[in-house]
Amino acid sequence: MKRIFNKSQQTAVGAVILTVILLMLMPEIPRARLKSAIGGLFLPVVGISTAGQSAIQSIGRLNSTTGDGPLTLNQEPDQSIGLSFSPSDLQLENAKLAEEYRQFIEASGWEVPVPWETKLARVVGRDTFNWWRRIKINLGSNKGVRFNQPVISIRGQLVGRITEVGPLTSWVLLVGDPNCKFSALIKDSRSQGGIVSPRQYNPDPRVVELTYLPNDVEVRPGQEVVTSGLGGGFPKEIPVGQVLDSWVSKNGLYVEARIKLHANLNQLETVRVLTHF
Numbered sequence: 001m002k003r004i005f006n007k008s009q010q011t012a013v014g015a016v017i018l019t020v021i022l023l024m025l026m027p028e029i030p031r032a033r034l035k036s037a038i039g040g041l042f043l044p045v046v047g048i049s050t051a052g053q054s055a056i057q058s059i060g061r062l063n064s065t066t067g068d069g070p071l072t073l074n075q076e077p078d079q080s081i082g083l084s085f086s087p088s089d090l091q092l093e094n095a096k097l098a099e100e101y102r103q104f105i106e107a108s109g110w111e112v113p114v115p116w117e118t119k120l121a122r123v124v125g126r127d128t129f130n131w132w133r134r135i136k137i138n139l140g141s142n143k144g145v146r147f148n149q150p151v152i153s154i155r156g157q158l159v160g161r162i163t164e165v166g167p168l169t170s171w172v173l174l175v176g177d178p179n180c181k182f183s184a185l186i187k188d189s190r191s192q193g194g195i196v197s198p199r200q201y202n203p204d205p206r207v208v209e210l211t212y213l214p215n216d217v218e219v220r221p222g223q224e225v226v227t228s229g230l231g232g233g234f235p236k237e238i239p240v241g242q243v244l245d246s247w248v249s250k251n252g253l254y255v256e257a258r259i260k261l262h263a264n265l266n267q268l269e270t271v272r273v274l275t276h277f
Contacts (some may be wrong), residue, residue, distance in 0.1 A: 117270065135172050153262075154271070184240055241261040
């Protein structure tokens with residue numbers, strides 16, 4: 001067997017030497033044709049090798065771009081291109097989109113229709129010594145803002161009134177402040193009373209008290225409270241809040257009720273100033 005292999009090897013070497021000699025002795029044109037024929041026999045092998053090298057280089061570039069290392073058969077398609085997100089990232093993105101949508105709705109003038117003329121204002125500050133009671137808006141005397149003008153939310157709910165007017169900005173006293181008293185009534189019974197600040201500490205700045213209601217009036221949780229229009233400070237029928245509970249005063253002369261304001265005073269970013277009512 002070894003002898004046969006040696007003979008085959010010697011025959012192959014002899015054939016190569018003979019081919020080289022023939023190429024050297026042959027004229028130019030026949031020699032070129034023979035070289036082309038011999039090269040054509042090896043083209044498929046060379047093509048496969050070149051294609052393999054190109055594919056390997058492409059895979060290498062893809063791995064270096066994604067930084068995720070070599071791809072595996074079990075790897076998800078999103079992972080191969082580096083598009084993996086954690087649940088916390090998705091929650092943050094959803095919260096950001098929701099906030100941007102809410103701000104867009106407010107800034108685009110999406111307002112509940114009201115029967116009064118209003119001007120849109122942006123909240124630009126709060127009183128550091130009275131955080132829950134006063135806000136600053138970006139409208140002043142240059143925009144026709146005047147002392148004591150009512151202020152409502154985008155949805156038309158009572159927020160407060162103007163107490164200080166500057167050239168470019170104004171201060172708004174919010175409904176929960178003890179100095180922001182006004183006349184209000186229970187909408188379905190038309191029983192009138194007055195809104196005051198809570199007499200005891202309440203962690204919710206949206207809770208106020210309705211006092212001086214007649215003893216013969218039935219006050220139920222969930223009843224709507226609106227401004228009465230008496231006194232001229234606020235127009236009639238501005239939504240104020242809903243009744244939480246009620247009780248008879250200590251002297252027994254009238255009924256009092258706790259009211260949950262509709263407007264969230266801690267989340268005010270855009271408000272409306274009533275200019276004519």
